[in-house]
Amino acid sequence: MAGGNAIRGSRVGAGPMGEAERGESAPRVVISYWCANRHETRPSFAQEPGLAIPETWDCPRCGLPAGQDEQNPPAAPKAEPYKTHLAYVKERRSEEEGAVILDEALDTLRQRGLIT
Known part of the structure; x- marks a missing residue:
């Protein structure tokens, strides 16, 4: 097999994707949330005018609601x-x-x- 195809195993659009090809990403802001079990979650949100940051966020570790105040996290819902x-x-x-x-x-x- 002396003469092979140089692009064998590739597909259209494959290859390194740089910022030049995808465009610039939107500016982000990272917000910390804490649950009653003191788990910290740090989701990032697009920093756009008029975009509201949620007051609470579900903790991915325990499922409890998490708030932005580390000293006073939201109470667990009563079952x-x-x-x-x-x-x-x-x-x-x-x-x-x-x-x-x-x-x-x-x-x-x-x-x-x-x-x-």
């Missing part, structure tokens, strides 16, 4: 326990209201002859 449908109903109705509704439903079933 609400699972509630059944009955628990939600009891929050909206008193025992007396529930008894009235049950009596009305039983009367309707008796009138239809479905229960005795």
Whole structure:
């Protein structure tokens, strides 16, 4: 194989990509965020007028919300326990209201002859 192809294994657009080919990158600003576990996250944002920097950022290590104040990071969200449908109903109705509704439903079933 004496005569090979010099560009073998290459494709269009392959090769070193310099700033001249891609254009100039936008100016960046790096902001530090801290979570309740004292993890520091440093995402970078484009420095453009009118672009708002978020107040909080999710910590990639533990998932807690992180804020920009190292001494006062945001508190971890409280996990609400699972509630059944009955628990939600009891929050909206008193025992007396529930008894009235049950009596009305039983009367309707008796009138239809479905229960005795």
